[in-house]
Amino acid sequence: MTTTRGRPHASSREMLQEAAFDLFLENGYAGTTVTQITQRAGVSRATFFNYFSAKSDVFWIDLDDVLARLPHALAATDARDPVMHAMCSAIVTASTSLGPANVPWALTHLSMIGDIGELQSSAMARLACQARTLSEFITRRIGRDSEPALIATAASFATIGAVIAAAQAWAGASTKRGELGPYLSAALAPLCAGVQNAIDSMPPRKL
Amino acid sequence: MTTTRGRPHASSREMLQEAAFDLFLENGYAGTTVTQITQRAGVSRATFFNYFSAKSDVFWIDLDDVLARLPHALAATDARDPVMHAMCSAIVTASTSLGPANVPWALTHLSMIGDIGELQSSAMARLACQARTLSEFITRRIGRDSEPALIATAASFATIGAVIAAAQAWAGASTKRGELGPYLSAALAPLCAGVQNAIDSMPPRKL
């Protein structure tokens, strides 16, 4: 049964996003209330929270789509590649998987909002969730499938950090910035090389 | 005139922290309200915000003390050391500068609170502020004193990430965990080596 039972949607995520982005450009992020967004969109306040679990979601939900592709991209890597190289390329492919056109509005317009500090933590919370994914990937590849070693978690969090730096640099580059991929590669390469080197010089797994 | 004019303090940061930590252990972080804290401490709610700018401050303000030592530790490094090595050792010394005894309550008791997710973002926001400090340090040492290059900001954010991973691993290690320093060194070493390598192989500065 793919039939659509029940009352059909009268509003949509996109409607609310459009209204919200307009207001963000006018009044900034902190200067815009959820009530204002819903008023401009012509829905009730409660409806907003039917589509977004938080005010910051309207900003980062596009980014979540990109992040959701990461596990698949990781799984698709060549198992014979060095761990860190595989992870790096998986991140790059995940970033380019939705094309340079429909890039999250959040990133491209970050500079116009101004409330960087307020948004930063909400974004980082999302990114930090991916640290576990990366950490498990590295641990599995390294072979110590017990609890992740410090080097695995450190590499994961460091990678997240490098991704943030790359995204910020890319977002800060005024038009016409190119693809995000090269920024990611440049930011990740030194880190990955160093970690890979450390992994290779580790004592072989005991089994 | 170093005399203390005006009404003397009837309460203190420590009083409020003590009350708060008790309640955190009893009801968790999210399960404790600011009002409860102030009631247990015997002060008015407004007083809390005279000492802390946010509820999460009561948790991380000790960590801020450690972070505050970072600029000084960076400045005290040997200018002839490789950049990344200098930064790494500065971080380690900053972490040990207040001794293994009076370590932030936040870190040692993190596992008992449970609301990891809620606290993580507030902690990361603090750490992220230090990224700028690190980035400027690296940029200055590298010599390109214009805007920080991508590799500098990437290295900074990655370092922050590694520090977070080290702190989490250290906090998660049940008693008796040793010093934080070794954890930091282990987490930072691969990253620093890789970035240093990349810096050394950069084209010499143009001047």
Added chain:
DNA sequence: CCTCTTTAATCGACCGAGTCCAGTTATTGT
């Protein structure tokens, strides 16, 4: 056509964090 079920949307009450300000209290300096 009527009813049942499902789902979207609404309404209203509520809570907690954080801000603000006006007023009180306790202390030191003159």
Added chain:
DNA sequence: ACAATAACTGGACTCGGTCGATTAAAGAGG
């Protein structure tokens, strides 16, 4: 005694977020 100063208090307010009950709009089945 009086002014200046600073800690503390109280209350009102805003906003984000939650919750539960209710209404509205469809399709399904008799």
